[in-house]
Amino acid sequence: RTLRIGLIPGDGIGREVIPAGRRILEALPPSLGLKFSFVDLDAGFETFKNTGVALPDKTVDTLKNECDGALFGAVSSPSTPTKGYSSPIVALRKRLDLYANVRPVKSVAPTAAFPDPIDLVIVRENTEDLYVKEEKTYDGPNGKVAEAIKRISERASSRIATMAGEIALRRRRVRNSTDGVSGKQAMVTITHKSNVLSQTDGLFRQTARTALEQSRFSDAGIKIEEQIVDSMVYKMFRQPADYDVIVAPNLYGDILSDGAAALVGSLGLVPSANVGDGFAIGEPCHGSAPDIQGQNIANPIATLRSVGLMLEFLGQEEAAAKIYQAVDENLSEGKYLSPDMGGKAKTTEVLEDVIKRF
Amino acid sequence: RTLRIGLIPGDGIGREVIPAGRRILEALPPSLGLKFSFVDLDAGFETFKNTGVALPDKTVDTLKNECDGALFGAVSSPSTPTKGYSSPIVALRKRLDLYANVRPVKSVAPTAAFPDPIDLVIVRENTEDLYVKEEKTYDGPNGKVAEAIKRISERASSRIATMAGEIALRRRRVRNSTDGVSGKQAMVTITHKSNVLSQTDGLFRQTARTALEQSRFSDAGIKIEEQIVDSMVYKMFRQPADYDVIVAPNLYGDILSDGAAALVGSLGLVPSANVGDGFAIGEPCHGSAPDIQGQNIANPIATLRSVGLMLEFLGQEEAAAKIYQAVDENLSEGKYLSPDMGGKAKTTEVLEDVIKRF
Numbered sequence: 001r002t003l004r005i006g007l008i009p010g011d012g013i014g015r016e017v018i019p020a021g022r023r024i025l026e027a028l029p030p031s032l033g034l035k036f037s038f039v040d041l042d043a044g045f046e047t048f049k050n051t052g053v054a055l056p057d058k059t060v061d062t063l064k065n066e067c068d069g070a071l072f073g074a075v076s077s078p079s080t081p082t083k084g085y086s087s088p089i090v091a092l093r094k095r096l097d098l099y100a101n102v103r104p105v106k107s108v109a110p111t112a113a114f115p116d117p118i119d120l121v122i123v124r125e126n127t128e129d130l131y132v133k134e135e136k137t138y139d140g141p142n143g144k145v146a147e148a149i150k151r152i153s154e155r156a157s158s159r160i161a162t163m164a165g166e167i168a169l170r171r172r173r174v175r176n177s178t179d180g181v182s183g184k185q186a187m188v189t190i191t192h193k194s195n196v197l198s199q200t201d202g203l204f205r206q207t208a209r210t211a212l213e214q215s216r217f218s219d220a221g222i223k224i225e226e227q228i229v230d231s232m233v234y235k236m237f238r239q240p241a242d243y244d245v246i247v248a249p250n251l252y253g254d255i256l257s258d259g260a261a262a263l264v265g266s267l268g269l270v271p272s273a274n275v276g277d278g279f280a281i282g283e284p285c286h287g288s289a290p291d292i293q294g295q296n297i298a299n300p301i302a303t304l305r306s307v308g309l310m311l312e313f314l315g316q317e318e319a320a321a322k323i324y325q326a327v328d329e330n331l332s333e334g335k336y337l338s339p340d341m342g343g344k345a346k347t348t349e350v351l352e353d354v355i356k357r358f
Numbered sequence: 359r360t361l362r363i364g365l366i367p368g369d370g371i372g373r374e375v376i377p378a379g380r381r382i383l384e385a386l387p388p389s390l391g392l393k394f395s396f397v398d399l400d401a402g403f404e405t406f407k408n409t410g411v412a413l414p415d416k417t418v419d420t421l422k423n424e425c426d427g428a429l430f431g432a433v434s435s436p437s438t439p440t441k442g443y444s445s446p447i448v449a450l451r452k453r454l455d456l457y458a459n460v461r462p463v464k465s466v467a468p469t470a471a472f473p474d475p476i477d478l479v480i481v482r483e484n485t486e487d488l489y490v491k492e493e494k495t496y497d498g499p500n501g502k503v504a505e506a507i508k509r510i511s512e513r514a515s516s517r518i519a520t521m522a523g524e525i526a527l528r529r530r531r532v533r534n535s536t537d538g539v540s541g542k543q544a545m546v547t548i549t550h551k552s553n554v555l556s557q558t559d560g561l562f563r564q565t566a567r568t569a570l571e572q573s574r575f576s577d578a579g580i581k582i583e584e585q586i587v588d589s590m591v592y593k594m595f596r597q598p599a600d601y602d603v604i605v606a607p608n609l610y611g612d613i614l615s616d617g618a619a620a621l622v623g624s625l626g627l628v629p630s631a632n633v634g635d636g637f638a639i640g641e642p643c644h645g646s647a648p649d650i651q652g653q654n655i656a657n658p659i660a661t662l663r664s665v666g667l668m669l670e671f672l673g674q675e676e677a678a679a680k681i682y683q684a685v686d687e688n689l690s691e692g693k694y695l696s697p698d699m700g701g702k703a704k705t706t707e708v709l710e711d712v713i714k715r716f
C-alpha cells in the first residue's frame with residue numbers, strides 16, 4: 001500500500017526536522033509492506049511574508065484531496081502584532097476537522113526528581129474553546145475592552161473524551177503485551193475548571209464523564225478521574241507517574257502539554273498528532289527555534305515520534321512501534337544525543353542512529 | 359495603631375490555619391507598636407449549606423465598613439454541580455475590587471532538580487478574564503453548546519502591570535539591602551497567549567508593556583520580558599531561578615501559581631494576598647483539604663506568610679519582614695515541619711516554633 005504524505009516544514013527548524021521525518025518513513029523495513037509518496041506544501045510566517053497568506057488554499061486542498069496524512073514542522077509567530085497574520089496550524093486543525101491533539105510524554109530514564117517512569121498522554125480538544133478566535137474590541141468608560149468567546153460543545157467534548165477512552169484502551173493493550181507486570185492503572189483524567197466556569201467547563205466535564213462511562217470503557221476497567229486544571233498542573237509536577245490519559249479542552253491541553261514536556265527534559269522529545277476521522281498530521285511540540293536554525297543541531301526525536309503517532313492513527317501500529325522502539329533505544333544508549341539533551345550529535349546523526357536500529 | 363482584621367476561615371482546614379494566622383498577629387513583638395482587633399466572618403460551602411448563600415452580605419459589608427484587612431482560609435467546591443452555589447472568594451475579589459492576586463514562591467533549600475534558589479512572584483489580575491463568569495448555554499445542531507466570555511480591559515491590565523512593576527521595585531530594594539551580592543536581574547515577565555488571542559491577550563500584552571515602560575520602572579533598571587503562557591509553564595519548570603515577577607491575566611495566573619507551588623515542594627508553603635487600593639486579604643494558596651481536616655496536621659506556613667503579605671500591602675513592611683524571617687528560620691532548621699513537608703509536627707507546633715523566633 002502506498003500512503004501519500006504532505007510535508008509542511010513551515011519556518012525555522014521545521015525545515016530541518018521535517019526532512020528527517022521523510023527520511024525515516026523511507027527507511028522503514030520493507031517487510032512492513034508500506035510505500036510512501038510525498039508532496040511538499042507551504043505554510044507559515046515565511047509563506048505569509050512572501051504571499052500574504054499563512055495557510056494557502058492549495059495546501060489545504062492538496063491535503064484534503066490527495067493525502068493520507070501529513071507532517072507539520074513549526075511556525076514562527078511574529079514578534080509584534082501583524083495585521084492579517086494568524087496561525088496556520090490552528091487554522092489547519094479546524095479546516096480539516098482534526099479534532100484531537102494527542103501528545104504522549106514519556107521519560108527516558110528515572111531521575112532524582114522523578115524516580116518512577118513517566119508515561120502519560122495528553123488528549124487535547126483541537127477545534128474549539130478560546131481557539132474559535134471570535135474576538136471583539138470596544139471602547140469602555142475607562143479605555144479599551146476586548147472580549148473573546150470560549151465555546152465548548154457537547155459534540156466536541158463527547159468525541160474527544162471517546163478518543164481519550166480509546167487511547168486508554170490501546171495503551172493498556174500495548175502495556176499488557178510488553179510488560180504484563182507494570183500494573184499501571186488504566187485511567188482517564190478529565191481536566192476542567194468547572195468550579196469557576198460552571199456552564200462551559202461544566203458541560204465539558206459532564207459530557208466527558210458520560211462518554212467515558214460507556215460500557216466498553218468501564219467493562220475494560222478504565223478508571224475515570226477528575227482534576228481542576230490548576231490542581232492538575234500541581235499534581236502533574238508532583239506525581240506525574242500517577243497519570244495515564246489526561247483529556248482537556250483546547251487551551252488547558254496546550255498549557256498542560258508544555259508543562260508535561262518540561263518533566264521529561266526537553267520539548268525536543270515530545271511529539272503530537274492532530275487527528276481527525278481517517279486523517280492525521282504529525283507535529284513536533286516544539287516551536288521554530290529561529291536561534292538555532294540552519295545549524296543542523298535541532299533535535300529530530302519529537303518529529304520522528306510524531307511520524308510514529310501519525311502512522312498509529314493511520315492504522316499502521318506495527319510501523320509506529322518500530323519507530324518508537326528505535327527512538328527509545330537511541331535515547332537509552334545516549335551516544336547520539338542533540339545539544340538540548342546535553343549531547344553533541346547533529347540532527348542528521350541522531351536520525352541515522354535511530355534508522356540503523358531498524 | 360490598631361488594625362481591625364476580618365477572619366474568614368471558610369471550610370475544612372481553613373478552620374485550623376486561620377486561627378494560626380490570628381495567633382501570629384497577636385504574638386508580634388510589641389516594639390512594632392501594632393495592635394489588632396478581630397471580627398469573625400462567614401463564607402464557604404458550609405455557610406451555603408446552612409444559609410443558602412456562600413458569601414453573606416454581612417461579610418462583605420463588615421469588611422468594607424469596619425476592617426483594614428482580612429484573612430481568608432479556604433473553601434470546598436461541591437463535588438457535583440450545585441445550583442445557586444458559586445465561589446465566595448471569586449465574588450469577594452470582585453466585590454471589594456481586590457484587583458491583584460500576589461503569590462510569591464520561594465524555595466527553602468537547593469535540590470538536585472533546582473540547584474539555584476527559586477524566588478519569584480506571580481502577580482495575577484484578579485477581577486476579569488474568564489472570571490467575569492458570563493456564560494450561556496444553548497441548543498446547537500449537534501447538542502448543547504456553552505459559551506463564556508473572556509474579558510480583558512485596558513484599565514485592569516494597566517493597573518495590574520503597574521502593581522507588578524512596583525513589586526519588582528520593592529523586591530529589588532529588599533534584595534539589595536539584605537544580600538547586595540545576589541545580582542538577580544529585576545524583571546517583569548508578561549505572560550499571555552496573543553499568538554492566538556490577538557485582541558484580548560494582545561490588549562493585555564500591549565497595555566502591560568506600556569505601563570511597565572514608565573520611566574520610574576525603566577530608570578530603575580526593571581527589565582521587561584514576555585512569554586507565551588504555554589512556554590511560560592515550560593520555562594518556569596526548566597529554569598525557575600531565572601524569573602522574578604511574572605504578571606498574568608486571571609486564569610493563567612491561577613494555573614501558573616499552582617505550577618510554581620509544585621516547584622517548592624508543597625502548596626502548604628505558598629501564600630497569596632488579594633490586594634486592592636488600601637485593602638488586602640491574605641489567603642493561603644492551598645484548598646480546604648477535607649481529607650486531613652480536624653487532625654491538627656495542616657501546614658500553617660502558607661497562612662503565616664499570607665499574614666506577612668497582608669501586612670506588607672497594608673504598609674507594615676517591618677512586621678511582615680519579621681514573619682517572613684521567622685518562617686524561613688523554621689523551614690531551614692527543619693525541626694518542626696508538618697507532614698506535607700515530610701515532618702511530624704502538628705499545625706500548632708509549627709506555629710509555636712515560628713512564634714518563638716520573634
Ligand SMILES: CC(C)[C@H](C(=O)O)[C@@H](O)C(=O)O
Pocket residue numbers: 087089090254553554588
Ligand atoms: C503556535 C500555537 C498557536 C500552538 C497552539 O497554541 O496550539 C502551539 O502552542 C501548539 O501547542 O501547537
Ligand SMILES: CC(C)[C@H](C(=O)O)[C@@H](O)C(=O)O
Pocket residue numbers: 195196230445447448612
Ligand atoms: C477556588 C478557585 C475558585 C480559586 C481560583 O480559581 O481563583 C483558586 O483556585 C485560587 O487560586 O484561589
